[in-house]
Amino acid sequence: MATDRRDKLWRIAGVSIWTSSLVLWIVLWFFNPYASTGETITIPGMVMILVALFGVFASMKGSGMGQLLASLGSILPIGLYVLGSPGLFAFIGVLNIVAIIPAGYFLVFGRATNLSKSAENR
DSSP states (O other), rough: HHHHHHHHHHHHHHHHHHHHHHHHHHHHHHHHHTSOOOOHHHHHHHHHHHHHHHHHHHHHHHHHHHHHHHHHHHIIIIIHHHSSSSTHHHHHEEEEEEHHHHHIIIIIHHHHHHHHHHHHHH
């Protein structure tokens, strides 16, 4: 019972991290307060929005590998760039790094609880 509650809390943490990242990406590409002109969305912007959506769905499912892939796919090409940028959008990189923590929980403890549940069913 305690592991189900813990899993639910880690899922909520992952969903909130990825939703925050998704909101920041949408604000960056559609409502950028630092841009002087209205920029249209580009292919990298669309890819980062899709990666953040994938992270939300992986967190809801409790897939540690999906969350890890989303985090690494988001931080490596563009996340490190925005991490070094001044202003609000540096939090995108921070959130991508922090998103590794729930992924690690599900990779380590999710597998252990699944193995123990399958051993109990035998």
